[in-house]
Amino acid sequence: MTDSSYLERLTQLVEQGERVRAVAKTEIAQGVLPPDPPATGSPEPSGSGRGGGRGGGVSGALLNLLSPLVSFSAGDRIVDRVTHGIAGRGAPGSAASTLQHSRRPVPPATTLDDTILAVTDRRLLVCASGPVKLWSSKADDERAVAETRVVWSAPRAAVADARVGWHRLNPKRLRIEFTDGSWLSFTVPIAEPGKPLREIASALTGR
Structure with missing residues (x-):
C-alpha cells in the first residue's frame, strides 16, 4: 500500500479549506520513548x-x-x-508524550494498523488506518484506507523543526521537534524509500 493511497481519505478528514501538503506511512521509531501523559x-x-x-x-x-x-x-x-537508543524525549503531557501515547495499542490488541503522518497548511496530523493484514487483498487495503482516522493533531506553530538523518544504521529517521522542547522520531523499513519522510520534514519547515 503506497503513501498516496491515503491522500484521498485524508482530504476527507481535514477541515473545510484545509489542504494536505505531505503524507507518509511510517511508524514511531523503536527505542526509549517519552513517558505517558499523567x-x-x-x-x-x-x-x-x-x-x-x-x-x-x-x-x-x-x-x-x-x-x-x-x-x-x-x-x-x-x-x-x-x-x-533514544527515540524521543519530553515531559509527561508534552507534545511527544501525547503523540506516542495516541499510537499505543489498547489491550487486548488483536489487529495491526498503519501510522500515517500528514502535514496540512494548518496542522501536523497523526492518523491510524483500519486493520491491516500481512497478506492483504486489494479489498483489504481499500478497507484499511477507508477506516483511517485522525488520532492526534497539533498546529503547525507547535513544530519547531523536522529533519531526516542517520541514526545508527538507519539513514531514514525523521525527527520532529516541538516548541515545548519535546521530540519524537519516526522510521520506515530499510527496504522502503525515505522520500515520504523527507517530504513531511520539508512541508513542516519549508526547507
Whole structure:
C-alpha cells in the first residue's frame, strides 16, 4: 500500500479549506520513548517501575531478553536503550508524550494498523488506518484506507523543526521537534524509500 493511497481519505478528514501538503506511512521509531501523559498512566508495582531499585531493572532487562512475553517497565527501557537508543524525549503531557501515547495499542490488541503522518497548511496530523493484514487483498487495503482516522493533531506553530538523518544504521529517521522542547522520531523499513519522510520534514519547515 503506497503513501498516496491515503491522500484521498485524508482530504476527507481535514477541515473545510484545509489542504494536505505531505503524507507518509511510517511508524514511531523503536527505542526509549517519552513517558505517558499523567492522566493516562497507571501505578506500577513496587520494585518494577522507574522508581524501583537497580537490581530490579537489571533482572527485568535480562528476563525481557530471555522471553519477550515477560515485561517489566524498567527492563523494557534498558533493552530499548541498548538495542535502539533514544527515540524521543519530553515531559509527561508534552507534545511527544501525547503523540506516542495516541499510537499505543489498547489491550487486548488483536489487529495491526498503519501510522500515517500528514502535514496540512494548518496542522501536523497523526492518523491510524483500519486493520491491516500481512497478506492483504486489494479489498483489504481499500478497507484499511477507508477506516483511517485522525488520532492526534497539533498546529503547525507547535513544530519547531523536522529533519531526516542517520541514526545508527538507519539513514531514514525523521525527527520532529516541538516548541515545548519535546521530540519524537519516526522510521520506515530499510527496504522502503525515505522520500515520504523527507517530504513531511520539508512541508513542516519549508526547507
